[in-house]
Amino acid sequence: MVKANHNPPVDERNTGTCLPTGIYIHVPFCLRRCRYCDFFSTEKTDLIDGFVEACTKEIAMAVVDSPDVDSIYFGGGTPSLLSPSRVALLLDVLSGFVNLAPDTEITLEANPGTVDLNSLKGYRLAGVNRLNLGVQSFDDGVLDFLGRIHTGGAAMEAIDMARRAGFDNLGIDLIYGMAGQTSGMWEADLAKAVSACPEHVSCYMLTVEGDTEFAALERQGRTVCLDDGQVAGLFLQTVVFLENAGWRQYEISNFARPASGSCRDFRSRHNSKYWSFHPYLGLGPSAHSFDGGRKRSWNHGSLEKYLATVSRGRLPGQGREVLTTEQRFLERVYLGLRTCSGLDLIGLKHDFPDLFPAFSRALDVITRQDLAGQDGRYLRLNLKGMLRLDGICRHVADLIY
Numbered sequence: 027m028v029k030a031n032h033n034p035p036v037d038e039r040n041t042g043t044c045l046p047t048g049i050y051i052h053v054p055f056c057l058r059r060c061r062y063c064d065f066f067s068t069e070k071t072d073l074i075d076g077f078v079e080a081c082t083k084e085i086a087m088a089v090v091d092s093p094d095v096d097s098i099y100f101g102g103g104t105p106s107l108l109s110p111s112r113v114a115l116l117l118d119v120l121s122g123f124v125n126l127a128p129d130t131e132i133t134l135e136a137n138p139g140t141v142d143l144n145s146l147k148g149y150r151l152a153g154v155n156r157l158n159l160g161v162q163s164f165d166d167g168v169l170d171f172l173g174r175i176h177t178g179g180a181a182m183e184a185i186d187m188a189r190r191a192g193f194d195n196l197g198i199d200l201i202y203g204m205a206g207q208t209s210g211m212w213e214a215d216l217a218k219a220v221s222a223c224p225e226h227v228s229c230y231m232l233t234v235e236g237d238t239e240f241a242a243l244e245r246q247g248r249t250v251c252l253d254d255g256q257v258a259g260l261f262l263q264t265v266v267f268l269e270n271a272g273w274r275q276y277e278i279s280n281f282a283r284p285a286s287g288s289c290r291d292f293r294s295r296h297n298s299k300y301w302s303f304h305p306y307l308g309l310g311p312s313a314h315s316f317d318g319g320r321k322r323s324w325n326h327g328s329l330e331k332y333l334a335t336v337s338r339g340r341l342p343g344q345g346r347e348v349l350t351t352e353q354r355f356l357e358r359v360y361l362g363l364r365t366c367s368g369l370d371l372i373g374l375k376h377d378f379p380d381l382f383p384a385f386s387r388a389l390d391v392i393t394r395q396d397l398a399g400q401d402g403r404y405l406r407l408n409l410k411g412m413l414r415l416d417g418i419c420r421h422v423a424d425l426i427y
């Protein structure tokens with residue numbers, strides 16, 4: 027099936043830093059590590075005040091030349107462990123160094139186990155206008171298996187409180203693919219999510235990452251995930267279920283509810299920058315930055331190092347890289363094909379004239395195997411193609427290296 031183009035294509039071209047920048051603030055604290063998670067975070071919540079102070083200093087050092095900014099994203103970790111007054115402080119400091127668009131999207135990720143009506147009202151008052159709740163599941167057995175700190179009931183309550191606090195742009199994250207999960211269980215999760223009518227739903231396949239409890243379990247021979255065929259079935263079920271319920275898939279894992287009767291767009295503006303090579307600046311430990319061209323850099327992935335470096339009046343950068351033409355080409359292909367807007371073939375040919383002929387050979391295979399459809403200048407994977415994306419990109423890499 028070729029997906030319809032529900033939204034105007036995201037501009038994929040690498041047009042440089044004239045595009046508005048997204049600001050990402052990594053809040054590196056969690057009450058308890060989830061068993062599947064390899065994002066950087068620590069349980070040392072007594073360091074929250076020190077982190078906020080350091081982050082204000084990092085803003086003063088790292089944000090130069092008053093960039094135009096139209097998205098701010100508090101991610102983590104668990105940003106909802108910051109009090110509303112700390113969030114307000116960071117936004118206030120930031121606004122002194124950037125040129126904020128009047129309609130800036132300001133997202134805060136929240137764990138349902140860490141919010142109440144007062145804190146949610148406080149975030150809204152502080153200027154947060156988009157809340158993303160890490161629900162993951164409404165099934166208490168699944169939540170327990172994942173090591174989450176909240177129940178399904180608490181997640182529903184958090185959604186209700188978010189609405190009462192005034193959030194009219196609400197996202198819900200769900201995870202699927204854990205051992206023992208049936209399609210009936212997943213359908214119950216999707217139905218609960220839909221019943222809450224969020225503006226945005228992200229559905230991620232469970233993956234077992236490096237240094238996590240799940241990885242240790244797998245090394246001991248325990249099964250953590252469903253097999254590939256079963257996960258593929260749940261992916262197809264996800265898309266059909268959410269599309270039938272009125273949500274539009276705009277990226278492999280992301281779905282937005284069309285805004286009826288208004289011009290609001292509930293796709294994540296901030297995350298769309300990652301798929302379309304727009305510049306972003308990462309603040310906080312382990313945060314990554316990209317200049318919109320070839321340069322990427324990242325901060326220390328250790329809170330202690332981050333705090334010590336900033337307290338010495340230095341930027342907490344740990345590394346940087348200049349992307350090669352081949353890396354940029356592959357990322358353009360991979361990220362473009364993740365979106366339902368599709369990969370802009372004319373833009374790709376224009377920006378990579380030497381590598382495009384190799385891609386044309388891959389294109390033949392993609393078309394022959396019925397993995398995508400072409401609509402004018404855009405190549406769009408169908409659902410079968412989305413399931414084969416990693417293989418497609420490996421094939422393209424083999425052709426260009």
Ligand code: SF4
Pocket residue numbers: 055056058059060063064065067102103104137160
């Ligand atoms: S999934 Fe979220 S709450 Fe759980 S450890 Fe990772 S960052 Fe923390």
